[in-house]
Amino acid sequence: MTTTRAPGDVAAPGRGGVGDSALRPDGTLKVTGEFAYASDLWIDGTLFGATLRSPYARARIRAIDLGPALAVPGVEAVLTHEDVPGRRLYGLDHADQPVLAIGEVRHQGEPVALVAADHPETARRAMERIAIDWEVLEPITDARAVVADPDRLRVQERGGIVRHQPVRVGDVASARARAEVVVSGDFSVGIQDQAFLGPESGLAVPAEDGGVDLFVATQWLWGDLRQIAPCLGLPEDKVRMTLAGVGGAFGGREDLSMQIHAGMLALRTGRPVRIVYNRYESFFGHVHRHPAQMRYEYGATRDGRIVYATAEIVLDGGAYTSSTPNVVANAASLGLGPYEIPNLEIDAYGVYTNNPPCGAMRGFGAVQACFAYESMMDRLGAACGLGPVEIRRINAAGQGSKLATGQVIDSPAPLAEMLTRLEAMPLPPPPDRTDLRNLPGGVSQATHGEGVVRGVGYGVGLKNICFSEGFDDYSTARVRLEVAAGEPTVVVHTAAAEVGQGLVTLQAQIARTELGVDRVTVAPADDRIGDAGSSSASRQSYMTGGAVRAACAAVRDEVLALARTRLGAGDDLSLAGGKVVSASAGAVATIADVLGDRTVEHTREYHHRPTVPMDPVTGQGDTHVQLALCVHRAVVDVDVELGLVKVVELAAVQDVGKIMNRLSLEGQIHGGSAQGLGLALMEEIVVQDGLVRNPSFTDYLIPTILDTPPQRLEILERPDPRAPYGLRGAGEPPTLSSTPAIVAAVRAATGRPLNRVPIRPEDLCRRCS
Amino acid sequence: MRVTFTVNGREQVADDVWEGESLLFVLRERLGLLGAKNACEQGECGSCTVYLDGLPVCACLVAAGQAQGRRVRTVEGLAGADGLAPVQRAFAECGAVQCGFCTPGLLVQADDLITRVPEPSDAEIREALAGNLCRCTGYEKILDAVRRAAELKAARR
Ligand code: FES
Ligand code: FES
Numbered sequence: 020m021t022t023t024r025a026p027g028d029v030a031a032p033g034r035g036g037v038g039d040s041a042l043r044p045d046g047t048l049k050v051t052g053e054f055a056y057a058s059d060l061w062i063d064g065t066l067f068g069a070t071l072r073s074p075y076a077r078a079r080i081r082a083i084d085l086g087p088a089l090a091v092p093g094v095e096a097v098l099t100h101e102d103v104p105g106r107r108l109y110g111l112d113h114a115d116q117p118v119l120a121i122g123e124v125r126h127q128g129e130p131v132a133l134v135a136a137d138h139p140e141t142a143r144r145a146m147e148r149i150a151i152d153w154e155v156l157e158p159i160t161d162a163r164a165v166v167a168d169p170d171r172l173r174v175q176e177r178g179g180i181v182r183h184q185p186v187r188v189g190d191v192a193s194a195r196a197r198a199e200v201v202v203s204g205d206f207s208v209g210i211q212d213q214a215f216l217g218p219e220s221g222l223a224v225p226a227e228d229g230g231v232d233l234f235v236a237t238q239w240l241w242g243d244l245r246q247i248a249p250c251l252g253l254p255e256d257k258v259r260m261t262l263a264g265v266g267g268a269f270g271g272r273e274d275l276s277m278q279i280h281a282g283m284l285a286l287r288t289g290r291p292v293r294i295v296y297n298r299y300e301s302f303f304g305h306v307h308r309h310p311a312q313m314r315y316e317y318g319a320t321r322d323g324r325i326v327y328a329t330a331e332i333v334l335d336g337g338a339y340t341s342s343t344p345n346v347v348a349n350a351a352s353l354g355l356g357p358y359e360i361p362n363l364e365i366d367a368y369g370v371y372t373n374n375p376p377c378g379a380m381r382g383f384g385a386v387q388a389c390f391a392y393e394s395m396m397d398r399l400g401a402a403c404g405l406g407p408v409e410i411r412r413i414n415a416a417g418q419g420s421k422l423a424t425g426q427v428i429d430s431p432a433p434l435a436e437m438l439t440r441l442e443a444m445p446l447p448p449p450p451d452r453t454d455l456r457n458l459p460g461g462v463s464q465a466t467h468g469e470g471v472v473r474g475v476g477y478g479v480g481l482k483n484i485c486f487s488e489g490f491d492d493y494s495t496a497r498v499r500l501e502v503a504a505g506e507p508t509v510v511v512h513t514a515a516a517e518v519g520q521g522l523v524t525l526q527a528q529i530a531r532t533e534l535g536v537d538r539v540t541v542a543p544a545d546d547r548i549g550d551a552g553s554s555s556a557s558r559q560s561y562m563t564g565g566a567v568r569a570a571c572a573a574v575r576d577e578v579l580a581l582a583r584t585r586l587g588a589g590d591d592l593s594l595a596g597g598k599v600v601s602a603s604a605g606a607v608a609t610i611a612d613v614l615g616d617r618t619v620e621h622t623r624e625y626h627h628r629p630t631v632p633m634d635p636v637t638g639q640g641d642t643h644v645q646l647a648l649c650v651h652r653a654v655v656d657v658d659v660e661l662g663l664v665k666v667v668e669l670a671a672v673q674d675v676g677k678i679m680n681r682l683s684l685e686g687q688i689h690g691g692s693a694q695g696l697g698l699a700l701m702e703e704i705v706v707q708d709g710l711v712r713n714p715s716f717t718d719y720l721i722p723t724i725l726d727t728p729p730q731r732l733e734i735l736e737r738p739d740p741r742a743p744y745g746l747r748g749a750g751e752p753p754t755l756s757s758t759p760a761i762v763a764a765v766r767a768a769t770g771r772p773l774n775r776v777p778i779r780p781e782d783l784c785r786r787c788s
Numbered sequence: 789m790r791v792t793f794t795v796n797g798r799e800q801v802a803d804d805v806w807e808g809e810s811l812l813f814v815l816r817e818r819l820g821l822l823g824a825k826n827a828c829e830q831g832e833c834g835s836c837t838v839y840l841d842g843l844p845v846c847a848c849l850v851a852a853g854q855a856q857g858r859r860v861r862t863v864e865g866l867a868g869a870d871g872l873a874p875v876q877r878a879f880a881e882c883g884a885v886q887c888g889f890c891t892p893g894l895l896v897q898a899d900d901l902i903t904r905v906p907e908p909s910d911a912e913i914r915e916a917l918a919g920n921l922c923r924c925t926g927y928e929k930i931l932d933a934v935r936r937a938a939e940l941k942a943a944r945r
Binding site for chain 1: 806808816820821822823824825826827828829830832833835862863864866867872875876877879880881883885886887888889890891892895911913914915917918919920921922923924925926927928929930931
């Protein structure tokens with residue numbers, strides 16, 4: 020096999036242990052254009068795979084005629100569900116999604132047939148010639164209606180509701196009678212897309228043993244494998260998975276896209292097959308963030324103490340189960356945020372519809388509720404005559420507080436302090452109106468400063484870290500230490516997906532710190548080692564970080580034992596700077612001398628503490644591994660005449676337990692905050708009758724450098740004693756809190772209620788309404 | 789059709805090019821120059837940005853035939869005999885690269901900016917990079933990197 024490009028080792032040269040701003044080991048490859056992304060893989064003789072998708076949100080397939088497509092010169096295979104070698108359904112936890120549609124389609128873009136051809140254009144022409152006799156049906160698209168009548172409005176046989184999770188604490192009825200102030204609100208969140216820049220893509224290579232080698236961009240190699248192998252009708256050891264370069268993920272690669280399809284085409288044609296989605300197809304190729312409709316009511320004493328809260332949260336999961344049950348659990352357990360509320364009733368629902376399928380996206384079920392509960396906090400503050408920081412501080416949870424689930428927060432959660440610090444940060448100066456670029460609308464000259472009003476708003480977000488509800492999402496790491504060219508060298512191997520977040524950097528940092536060695540190589544992630552779990556839920560620093568540390572510790576113990584035997588040294592040994600160091604006698608030998616030609620290698624699994632599922636009736640239980648907080652302040656300028664918003668500054672305070680790498684951590688906070696900005700102001704997949712109206716970067720807008728303001732960060736380190744190095748997962752919390760902060764700032768500037776995100780110009784401008 | 793043009797200083801010939809193919813497709817699929825990226829193929833993201841006769845363009849919007857007889861410079865051609873170009877060094881050092889899918893296009897665009905404007909203000913940087921989407925970084929480290937690249941370039945002059 021001659022790959023012109025394949026994933027390779029990334030050598031991590033130079034220094035940089037835990038806590039240092041070590042540079043990405045793959046940085047040079049990425050700035051020279053040599054880094055091999057999934058869409059860059061190529062082997063001679065590769066065919067182009069393409070996917071024919073449903074144009075309808077709901078329809079029956081009466082007949083398919085493949086003949087004309089097969090007759091196109093250059094076409095090597097045309098496949099339908101009848102050609103699926105094994106199980107015809109797959110799914111993350113619940114297999115209900117057809118590999119290719121079986122007699123009916125349940126959402127627009129559902130895959131129906133596959134083509135492999137010698138040129139993408141040949142494949143496209145062949146797809147045009149696949150003749151399908153459709154019977155178009157009325158789609159089910161109203162999630163609230165499904166909650167009301169789940170037996171009649173069925174997209175799936177099992178009924179309309181994926182999961183209903185209630186949470187019940189205390190006595191809401193009697194608290195309501197006591198409350199001095201009551202506020203309520205209806206809120207909704209549109210469908211957000213992950214919009215990672217690297218489209219879904221990968222390469223499948225048929226192997227001589229009848230199996231297939233898959234090079235794919237994914238968040239979870241083993242999660243993929245467990246779904247792919249049964250569908251390809253192969254044992255897991257005949258499907259070999261290697262992580263190809265991933266161009267961002269944000270949850271959108273937790274579900275499968277082209278993996279099984281490419282495998283089927285490769286097995287059928289006996290040739291390598293590459294599938295690369297374009298942007299249009301990518302909008303249909305992955306699940307999105309669940310849209311939500313929410314109804315909240317809070318009661319409080321006059322001085323602002325919340326005495327009860329109720330919340331109903333309806334999440335539209337689209338046609339298949341995907342991760343909706345877990346998204347519902349997050350919405351339910353985190354649905355009131357990090358506040359102490361003695362009496363509460365929450366009902367979170369996930370439903371099936373014929374709208375676009377939804378699943379994981381950064382923030383995972385906590386984002387939607389966060390917009391609602393933070394809007395409620397502002398509303399309550401206003402009703403009690405208290406400012407946004409004050410009302411939050413009064414009700415702030417902390418270490419020792421109970422979540423809605425009854426779980427006690429048992430590690431630092433310094434919310435009140437974070438708010439105080441945030442409020443103390445300096446505010447940006449008023450806009451310099453002599454430069455139009457500082458005003459909403461910028462150089463399009465929408466305004467010269469007239470009608471521009473400034474607003475400031477605050478937001479708080481609470482996110483669970485790692486998988487919850489009894490899931491044992493362990494990670495596995497293998498660490499090898501040997502002498503190469505006279506120098507001790509470490510190789511770290513895991514199945515954990517580097518998706519851009521910097522996990523490769525961190526793995527090398529941990530190995531350097533634990534083994535006192537400079538030269539570290541991170542081997543390509545693949546399934547020749549055990550599961551590492553998914554690169555999601557902000558969990559990889561914790562879980563794979565924990566596994567790498569444990570494997571390093573095992574290696575270190577063996578090296579030190581060796582040193583004691585060989586040198587007769589004492590018990591006070593450690594490894595540092597390439598040497599075996601005795602606390603009493605200083606450096607006693609080099610690691611290279613102790614090792615000689617020996618290789619020391621250990622593999623370790625790392626498990627987090629056990630959790631339990633939410634009680635199906637009361638929602639109670641210790642369901643989460645770890646919790647993380649971020650708070651944001653947004654400053655905006657709004658042109659109230661035209662409804663244009665310019666975010667002037669975002670300021671954030673986040674507690675991360677331990678700063679493992681400040682450079683990449685700041686990048687995570689900046690990027691997460693920008694995605695929250697997108698949800699606040701511009702990002703929405705617009706759906707009408709189940710059909711997506713804007714599947715392109717022309718019409719689905721993500722923040723550009725002009726939309727994204729300077730960000731001011733303060734990062735706290737309050738260690739979690741249970742977590743490796745005391746760290747707290749950090750990638751998701753800023754995505755939660757930036758959205759409500761920005762909306763609150765726009766409310767402050769305009770006085771509009773703004774119960775829906777993203778905010779549209781017509782929600783703002785005086786003349787439009 | 790056959791297309792002949794110069795890429796990173798070397799003459800290249802692509803045969804059997806279908807009329808509908810873009811410059812980006814020819815660079816990536818026919819010449820094996822995979823540095824320029826394909827995030828949208830619609831002119832919206834800038835990940836495919838290359839120099840065409842010295843001007844940054846979206847290679848996905850240029851028909852392959854339009855490159856006939858012209859000079860193309862891609863991210864693979866940014867580094868010189870003296871190592872990485874200032875923009876490349878600065879992006880790697882400032883944390884401006886996460887997944888890196890936007891990086892090749894941003895590097896070409898930023899290289900063009902600091903060539904034209906030796907000391908760009910933040911407003912100028914934002915304006916110049918407004919056509920390049922990055923989903924990972926929130927752009928803060930990209931701004932740092934462009935400022936730093938300008939310094940590095942000035943130091944080399
Ligand atoms: S790929 Fe050319 S602009 Fe996006
Ligand atoms: S680094 Fe991922 S898109 Fe910019």
